[in-house]
């Protein structure tokens with residue numbers, strides 16, 4: 001048993017009728033990586049948000065090195081030695097990288113009321129360089145960087161001051177392989193200096209690999225804690241879900257012939273700096289996986305095919321030659337797209353679950369030109385429930401949902417629309433094991449019904465397990481193509497990524 005660094009004692013938190021945390025108590029030791037796992041909506045983010053001042057607990061205490069701490073915001077938590085890398089974007093648009101890193105802590109660069117911006121930029125760049133993120137320019141506006149790079153900035157922001165407790169909330173799925181390795185280095189550094197990392201992840205293999213101890217929450221209640229040595233993926237799944245669940249996630253068929261009918265074609269598609277002369281055909285009933293390192297351009301491919309890229313060159317056409325040049329074109333022709341950046345690009349966060357699910361289907365839901373609230377309500381309910389969304393009702397705001405449940409709303413929207421052609425970027429990001437299996441089953445069912453799916457993913461096992469064909473991208477170009485086979489190995493794909 002290590003020496004205790006942080007105690008959470010009888011933490012209780014309600015959101016209206018939702019009892020998000022029910023009197024939970026945990027101990028976190030010095031020099032450990034302590035994973036916190038549980039199904040979507042089990043209370044992991046609520047607990048760490050109460051610790052870091054994002055939410056206020058109803059009752060209970062956090063005791064750090066013997067002293068009670070209470071933070072009313074993240075900056076206060078930082079001053080108490082507690083930091084968090086949040087699940088979604090944790091940097092502020094409109095500010096520079098340096099301003100984001102030192103947000104709330106600019107005093108160190110201010111003398112007689114005047115901020116020394118040059119000194120702040122210099123210090124921020126020194127930190128970025130020391131983490132190996134030297135290609136990120138401290139003076140640039142954060143909006144110039146993509147989702148992953150913004151996460152890297154957040155890593156610096158949350159750790160440059162050597163916090164005693166670092167919360168890493170479902171960050172790995174936002175990062176590519178290289179970003180993950182950098183994050184793990186930072187986590188190991190925190191542990192090796194006698195501090196503690198609270199690590200939230202749905203990737204159970206990664207949890208076992210990285211953590212020393214693992215605690216489980218279910219429906220806001222603490223189920224138990226086990227050591228790395230005691231943990232197996234099956235045991236963790238059973239603790240999370242409350243029953244044994246198998247691990248036959250993926251499709252098991254091999255050798256099925258995919259139709260020759262082309263439903264979507266990209267010819268010489270170029271998006272400057274991201275994709276170069278991309279050519280691909282998607283067939284009816286095919287799951288086409290696209291993988292690579294996160295900066296390889298694959299995330300832009302989804303946008304380009306959906307008509308959502310700025311300054312796209314080349315052509316995207318349906319099988320009958322109809323051009324797809326804009327988002328309305330795509331939706332009109334039954335194409336769906338779920339972005340990796342769900343809060344900013346997929347969801348209308350400050351709107352209800354119901355409105356979000358109905359959004360692309362509004363025309364289909366009209367009777368005699370009118371939309372009826374009852375019809376919309378029934379439609380939203382049907383698909384939210386089909387995705388097992390944990391919610392108080394479809395009138396709940398999306399902003400009040402846990403990360404994984406937001407993702408379920410995105411998918412419910414497109415399942416409801418019954419699109420023929422679905423582009424899914426990182427479809428299982430932040431999704432728990434049980435729902436992951438449901439999503440894979442849903443994709444399998446869609447392809448059997450003749451729907452075509454493009455699945456962009458950084459999860460190699462997901463690509464191997466679900467795709468009929470896999471394209472691996474490198475430096476904006478396709479660098480390898482693989483047909484579905486039980487003999488295909490992760491190393492075959494990785495060799496073409498690097």
Ligand SMILES: Nc1ncnc2c1ncn2[C@@H]1O[C@H](COP(=O)(O)OP(=O)(O)OP(=O)(O)O)[C@@H](O)[C@H]1O
Nearest residue numbers: 015020040041042043044045046400401402403404
């Ligand atoms: N701001 C909020 N308003 C209302 N309810 C909320 C709010 N934040 C969280 N909840 C609810 O509290 C419960 C716990 O959510 P929490 O985000 O802690 O889950 P989680 O375990 O982190 O899930 P995930 O793995 O999906 O991120 C959920 O039912 C969620 O809908």
